[in-house]
Amino acid sequence: MTATTKRPPASIVFIFGGSGDLNYRKLTPALYNLSLDGYLPEQFAVVGIGRSKYSDSSYRDRLLEGIKAFSRQKDDLDTNWDVFSKSVAYLNMDGEDADAYKKIADWVNDKEKEWKTQANVIFYLAVAPQLVPDIATNLGKLPLCGDTSRVRIVVEKPFGHDLESARSLNNLLGGLFAEKQIYRIDHYLGKETVQNILALRFANALFEPLWNRNYIDHIQITAAETVGLEGRGGYYETSGALRDMVQNHLLQILCLIAMEAPVSFDADEIRNKKVDVLSAIRHFTHEAVRDNAVRGQYDAGVVKGKKVVAYRDEEGVKHESATETFAAVKFFVDNWRWSGVPFYVRTGKFLQQKKTQITIEFKSAPHFAFPQESADTWRPNRLIISIQPDMDIRLRFQAKRPGQSMMLNPVEMVFNYMDAFDGQQPEAYETLLLDVMQGDATLFMRADQVDQAWQVVTPILDVWQKRQPVDFPNYQPGSWGPEDAEALIAQDGHHWVNVKV
Template sequence: MDALLKSQPTVFVIFGGTGDLNARKLAPALYNLYLEGWMPDHFAFIGTGRTKLTDNDFRVRVTGDVNKFSRSGQVKDEQWQSFAPNIYYQPADVQDAETYKEFGKKIKALEKEWKAPANVIYYLAVAPNFFPIIAENLAKAGLTEDAGCTRIVIEKPFGHDLASAKELNLLLGRIFQEKQIYRIDHYLGKETVQNIMAFRFANAIMEPLWNRNSIEHVQISVTEQLGVGDRLGYYDGSGALRDMIQNHLLQLLCIVAMEPPVSFSAEEVRNRKVDVLRAMRRFTPDTVREQAVRGQYASGWMEGQQVPGYREEPGANPHSNTETFAAVKFFVDNWRWQGVPFYLRTGKRLHRSASVITIQFKDVPHLIFSPETAETMRQNRLVISIQPEMSIRLQVQAKRPGVDMMLNTVDMVFDYKGTYQSEAPEAYETLLLDVMLGDQTLFMRADQVEEAWDLVMPILTSWQTRTSQNFPNYSADSWGPEDAEALVAKDGFHWFTLPLNGKK
């Protein structure tokens, strides 16, 4: 436990305290951090929202949320009775600047009670259109003046396009210093994602192979069985490319492709990620058609249940041009990766929910075995599974048992459940702790956000100006449109899927 963190009082102000994100992720994460001894001796969790609630009403509500969504299960009475008094509620209209003065009064009262100044973390778990309003009203109320003790956490989406991302960065830059701004991407808090850097940079055998001389191509897939559900209002103005590839998947690509940092400091790591985005080949109208595929799901059956197509979802536009599937081929034009394709795909209503990075190595330069012996031989692959299982498996060739020489693919596996007895923390636990510690390693910097938007804007522009004539073009419970398979097949590859439970 960091002694400085333990002694530094901290106040979390959660805008959107009555919302779904707080219920499912933030409140359970704060409670789990408390259970494991990571919260300071003095802390407060202040939820805000338009709903009129008392402190006790909100505590009862949070109790139910934690019981339902926490990885630690039902709260134990003694532990909860110790945690609950730190929970407060402040009714507020985020558009009314006057209401922000109440936050200031509450924070001052807590500091007086604790006899020490507090770090104050403003978490914006609200719709993106409220980000600028809240930031400006915090400034008007004088709640952002102490740069050393004030931090702001902003959820995705950070902007709707390059222009809006730049505008939001400029606004935040006028109010906060960059060291105070935490642009959160929960994928970066996942244990397996963090382990990619450990796997690469803590093992001498990996880095010599981590380049175009040994690697043939890379695939990053984040697939979902679910449809849009109650997110239709947001999703129809976003789509798969904005919702997933521009942030989550490009972040994973940066971690895979980045150069070794000089140190594990936040700025060093983030510099190397930005280097990757700057080196990535930009798209032209012609290359968009050749290297990007979009799709929209039709009705079908999922696990014995009939499900509607996207245009048939409640409240949907029957002529919607929004993509629910996107697959893109990227190139990183530098010495390490020149000519190596990075295939990214994501979609809804697909056959399986999984997040997997597959690194395919080149074939052996000369095969000494007979064709019969090597009938089932496959190229080596490194498969990094982020969810549902958390594992890293290296697929290599070995001899089958028997008197004859027959080769077969076997897995050398590291999986969390089999290696560690303790349960891995949720991504939000890791990220909230980093905010308290002031560690920005896993958070996006302004230039990183803008480079990612700049990269995908030609695709977005092309798709918005050209209505797809074949939507819907894939059925529920499939792996997406046929064009997605053609995207990799024309290069001689196919999309990889991780077998269930690691079994072939």
């Protein structure tokens, strides 16, 4: 969301977990793409940190494999990589060894002497959550980290396992770094279509006057996956769909949909508006959880002609696991704008389609003036924002069919990113990494946002932990989840929007 394409100042990016999968698939390809697009500073270095035994040369060879597989830009790859790789280095060290951190300070000092300037120093913690406290503590002891203007630390999700652990981690980081140095990353917020929500709402007089309880009937947010655990059974068993997707990704999307108009695009102004939404979301009593939240777990079945095992038979999963692979929740934002408007949120593994989609359903217009037969095809106006895999915005409205009678049909106007704009769209991590280098925290979670988001889901987690499910597994792979998810929305007279209509 950076307002300018001005290059950031000299920067050094240290990636803890430099030999890991996130760096291989996402971070280095993103930095490589930024370099090709001319966004990186001339004085730039990226340093992988890990325990694997790599030399600078062998590490570059390994990362090149990731570039070939995952970069969106593969033209003249050998030549471009040869230039970019000169900025890539590797430090073999154990993040839990406090004495080893002197290597980092020495590396920065040497590079700044070579460049003859001070550099922004970014520490990206692409590591398992349990390693974050030790690494952050050891980094906090480095004198250079006291420079709040140029040193930043990036922390990947999950940010805590529950409210208590999130607060503990916030307290730890807050005692070591200034809040403006801490970048809690959520890659969903770097997606072009997610960022476009603000443009759609606040740059168009067509929508904002209608964006309230007077005209909107309900809102749906769906994040559906057609895959299962993909080898992440150990992690997912301690997480589940509510923690993995709803607490961070989907609540942040909800905030963008529901927030009030900002007075500027200053980072804290945007984040203040999001916190206001989170603070207004109704906290369920334990009794209300049953009526407003549904969980599910997939059984064995067939997806796209391929047999899949039940969740409980996945590697790393307990045989009688109560971990949910599907979650649906009906949220309410109890403020003046949204009073009484339900926000239906759902996510799950092994569902029928891969898509992340927001549906804004408007209240029906009066149709008593039209012939009775028009009621058969009458549909309320609907705005659909597709985030992935499609990137488009669709507005459904009523139009007269050709002919001598007043017969109506729902039709669509479609804005498609790929059709409207030339060139490739940047990956989410490209946007976010560039923002970190430029010191723009707009798309990153602040401590109070994290706290409020955990407060929203904690009552649901508490009830689900105390009441063990008696019907797991309760949905087939390739379906749209458990029957109770349909009942959750059907009891209000609505249905999930599963296809674009």
